Structures are given as structure tokens and as C-alpha cells.
Amino acid sequence: MSTPPAAAAKPAKPLTELTVTSREQLTPGMVRLRFSGDLASFATNTFTDRYVKLVFGDPAELERGGRPTLRTYTALDADVEAGTLAIDFVVHGAEGIAGPWAAAAQPGDTIVVRGPGGAYTPDPEADWHLLAGDEAAIPAIRQALAHLVEHAPHARGRVVLEVEGPDHEQPLPTPEHVEVTWLHRSDAATPGLADAVRALPWPEGRVQAFVHGEGEAVMRGVRPYLLAERRVPREDVSISAYWKKGRTEEAFREWKAAIAAEEGA
CATH class of the missing domain: 3.40.50.80 (Nucleotide-binding domain of ferredoxin-NADP reductase (FNR) module)
Known part of the structure; x- marks a missing residue:
């Protein structure tokens, strides 16, 4: 009896380094950061719920099979040609990891993200x-x-x-x-x-x-x-x-x- 071939492993999502270009306080509890970077990996992803995972820690851990701290956020207005996107962060004071980081971020700060992922786009044919x-x-x-x-x-x-x-x-x-x-x-x-x-x-x-x-x-x-x-x-x-x-x-x-x-x- 032959053994069925093992399922092929899913390719790892790419890692992209983003640089903060500006910060905007949208509401008392939400901050928008704008970033620049090489967004080639975003070119074929057009989902409206497109997201990335921010890596807090050494991104090399992912390549070694480790688990650095990850936080998931929607990637907004990704412009592949211009190399720009935005991310909105819910901020509750010092609570959490990503929120305080976003609240203190300054132009020139960098962070690595994994992705993008996504699965949803509204269907114009829905009633x-x-x-x-x-x-x-x-x-x-x-x-x-x-x-x-x-x-x-x-x-x-x-x-x-x-x-x-x-x-x-x-x-x-x-x-x-x-x-x-x-x-x-x-x-x-x-x-x-x-x-x-x-x-x-x-x-x-x-x-x-x-x-x-x-x-x-x-x-x-x-x-x-x-x-x-x-x-x-x-x-x-x-x-x-x-x-x-x-x-x-x-x-x-x-x-x-x-x-x-x-x-x-």
C-alpha cells in the first residue's frame, strides 16, 4: 500500500519593513500611523479586510520557526507604486503592546510586518x-x-x-x-x-x-x-x-x- 504524498507546506507570508512617516490622532482612542516601504507583496491583494501582522521582537524568529509577539491590524490605502500605507491603532493608555507603541511612534521609527492576508470584499451583486x-x-x-x-x-x-x-x-x-x-x-x-x-x-x-x-x-x-x-x-x-x-x-x-x-x- 503506497503512502500518500504529504501536503505541501503553505508558503510563508513575506516580511516587509515599514518606516513611520506621520502620526494622526483620529479620536481620543484611535491613532493613525502612515508608513513607507516596499509594498511589492501587496500588489495582488485587493481584499478590503487586508491585514498585516506587526512583529514585536526579532523577525528572524519567524524564519527559525519561533513565535515573536505578533499583533494583527488592517492595512489601509496601500499604494504599491508610491510605497505607502496607513494603519489605525486602538489605544487604551498603556494597555497592550501595539497601542502604546503607536501612541509613541515618531517619523523614522521602523517595524517589520508579515503579510498581507485577507478574505473579504463586498459583493456589488448582493441585495x-x-x-x-x-x-x-x-x-x-x-x-x-x-x-x-x-x-x-x-x-x-x-x-x-x-x-x-x-x-x-x-x-x-x-x-x-x-x-x-x-x-x-x-x-x-x-x-x-x-x-x-x-x-x-x-x-x-x-x-x-x-x-x-x-x-x-x-x-x-x-x-x-x-x-x-x-x-x-x-x-x-x-x-x-x-x-x-x-x-x-x-x-x-x-x-x-x-x-x-x-x-x-
């Missing part, structure tokens, strides 16, 4: 779009809305975004028939993300959904509503947790793995 999340999802949702403005200006949809308060809202490029709802955690009367999504009207036709953010709200709240109750086809749903309240990214990965194991049981 309507649902986009929902919290601060961590705003960059990817902004990219998706900009794509719709350019490629499907008559698209219909609903956007639900949860932020700390009114001063944390941001201007978004929005097609005329896409309605944006902001939820404020500082207002005790405001529903949470999952409850707000459940309360939305549900138009007829094919919906394409992009829902990302805090794990409990997204995976325990919105995900079963869309897949089990509304029976949205899995291929029309991009839904995943970007982070988990009270957990580092390393512990968050363990939590995601446990969720996946539960679903596979």
Missing part, C-alpha cells in the same frame, strides 16, 4: 449589506464602504458600530442607501452590538455580512443569529473575533481555538 463591529473593525469597514461607494454606489445596507462615546465616532464614506448606527458604551441605555444587530429590520433578498470585533459579542451573539436563526449561507458571512475582553492576543488565540473545537465536536 444588501450588513457591516457591524467595534473600534477594531472600523478600519476594515471603512475600506468596505469606500469600495461600495466606488463600485456599487447604489448599494443598500446597514452599518452598526459600537464605540465608547460620541467623540469616538468617525466620518465614513457611505453610499446613499447605507445607514450607519453608532452605539455608545458610555450610555447605559444603548444596546450592545448583538442586540442592536438583532433589532435591525431584515430586508428581502441576499445579504452579505461582515461582522468583526470583541469575541463574546461577535461569536456568541451575532454569529448564531446570522447562521442559525437567519440562515444566511456561510459563504455570505465574514465573521470573526478580532479580540476578547480581558485577554491578551496570545490568550485570545487560545479562546478562538476552544470555540473552533466546540463547533467541531
Whole structure:
């Protein structure tokens, strides 16, 4: 009996060194850094949720099979020819690793990123779009809305975004028939993300959904509503947790793995 050939290992995503060119305070809790670098590896990646993993530590560890500290962020407005892109960072004071780094970054600082990755782009043929999340999802949702403005200006949809308060809202490029709802955690009367999504009207036709953010709200709240109750086809749903309240990214990965194991049981 012959032994089947081993599956080919996936090629490692490229490493790119980026140099900070400017910093902008978008809201009290979000900082935008602009970078320059050789973005050749971005040329064929056009997903609106395109992301990179920032390497905090020695990038050579990745090549040796090690695990330096990685943090995942949406790559915005990548211009391959100009060699420029931006990344928006949620900042909670001294909490975390990437946020404090971004808050203190100065032009000339460098960081290595791995990627890009990505999997979602809004389909102009969908009857309507649902986009929902919290601060961590705003960059990817902004990219998706900009794509719709350019490629499907008559698209219909609903956007639900949860932020700390009114001063944390941001201007978004929005097609005329896409309605944006902001939820404020500082207002005790405001529903949470999952409850707000459940309360939305549900138009007829094919919906394409992009829902990302805090794990409990997204995976325990919105995900079963869309897949089990509304029976949205899995291929029309991009839904995943970007982070988990009270957990580092390393512990968050363990939590995601446990969720996946539960679903596979």
C-alpha cells in the first residue's frame, strides 16, 4: 500500500519593513500611523479586510520557526507604486503592546510586518449589506464602504458600530442607501452590538455580512443569529473575533481555538 504524498507546506507570508512617516490622532482612542516601504507583496491583494501582522521582537524568529509577539491590524490605502500605507491603532493608555507603541511612534521609527492576508470584499451583486463591529473593525469597514461607494454606489445596507462615546465616532464614506448606527458604551441605555444587530429590520433578498470585533459579542451573539436563526449561507458571512475582553492576543488565540473545537465536536 503506497503512502500518500504529504501536503505541501503553505508558503510563508513575506516580511516587509515599514518606516513611520506621520502620526494622526483620529479620536481620543484611535491613532493613525502612515508608513513607507516596499509594498511589492501587496500588489495582488485587493481584499478590503487586508491585514498585516506587526512583529514585536526579532523577525528572524519567524524564519527559525519561533513565535515573536505578533499583533494583527488592517492595512489601509496601500499604494504599491508610491510605497505607502496607513494603519489605525486602538489605544487604551498603556494597555497592550501595539497601542502604546503607536501612541509613541515618531517619523523614522521602523517595524517589520508579515503579510498581507485577507478574505473579504463586498459583493456589488448582493441585495444588501450588513457591516457591524467595534473600534477594531472600523478600519476594515471603512475600506468596505469606500469600495461600495466606488463600485456599487447604489448599494443598500446597514452599518452598526459600537464605540465608547460620541467623540469616538468617525466620518465614513457611505453610499446613499447605507445607514450607519453608532452605539455608545458610555450610555447605559444603548444596546450592545448583538442586540442592536438583532433589532435591525431584515430586508428581502441576499445579504452579505461582515461582522468583526470583541469575541463574546461577535461569536456568541451575532454569529448564531446570522447562521442559525437567519440562515444566511456561510459563504455570505465574514465573521470573526478580532479580540476578547480581558485577554491578551496570545490568550485570545487560545479562546478562538476552544470555540473552533466546540463547533467541531
